[in-house]
Amino acid sequence: MRTDAAAEIKERLTAAQVAELYGFPPGRGGFIRCPFHAGDDHGSLKLYPGSKGWHCFGCGAGGSVIDFVMRLFGISFRQAVVRIDIDFGLGLDLTGRRGAPAERSALMEARRLEAQEKADAEDRYREIAREYRYWWDCKKYFAPSFAAAASQLHPLYAEAIKRLPVLQYMLDQAEQRIGR
Ligand SMILES: [Zn+2]
Numbered sequence: 001m002r003t004d005a006a007a008e009i010k011e012r013l014t015a016a017q018v019a020e021l022y023g024f025p026p027g028r029g030g031f032i033r034c035p036f037h038a039g040d041d042h043g044s045l046k047l048y049p050g051s052k053g054w055h056c057f058g059c060g061a062g063g064s065v066i067d068f069v070m071r072l073f074g075i076s077f078r079q080a081v082v083r084i085d086i087d088f089g090l091g092l093d094l095t096g097r098r099g100a101p102a103e104r105s106a107l108m109e110a111r112r113l114e115a116q117e118k119a120d121a122e123d124r125y126r127e128i129a130r131e132y133r134y135w136w137d138c139k140k141y142f143a144p145s146f147a148a149a150a151s152q153l154h155p156l157y158a159e160a161i162k163r164l165p166v167l168q169y170m171l172d173q174a175e176q177r178i179g180r
Contacts, residue, residue: 015047015054125174
């Protein structure tokens with residue numbers, strides 16, 4: 001939700017307009033009976049002009065027009081902004097492309113983690129590729145020039161034969177993780 005949607009509401013709607021739409025028409029001097037404390041027969045809640053909001057001299061409640069709607073319906077800030085936008089037909093931009101600060105930082109954290117995972121996967125891929133290359137060279141360099149018994153094989157050649165299929169598999173897995 002764009003934070004300036006809330007600012008626009010406070011700018012465009014007076015406390016009197018909002019209170020009246022929801023069933024509390026202001027009396028003399030801009031007072032209404034307070035819906036937030038019981039037994040307010042005389043009307044202790046003052047609705048201020050412009051964007052100054054409201055204040056109840058009986059219970060001390062007060063705030064912006066958004067606070068009024070939040071309290072009246074027991075809804076969240078975001079819900080109140082949406083409700084006011086609909087009820088007054090304001091046509092505000094509530095797409096939330098920019099996001100609230102909490103949503104923004106969560107998104108940034110997710111992006112950071114994603115980038116970190118990708119970097120780790122690439123490091124891992126390079127590491128496995130290096131090892132694969134080493135054993136591939138061993139296999140080539142120490143390959144017997146004639147058919148030899150297992151006991152006569154160069155130890156690095158024997159080791160390479162054992163390791164290369166495993167490394168090949170690990171390399172394929174690592175490749176898939178970095179999307180190659
Ligand atoms: Zn009150």
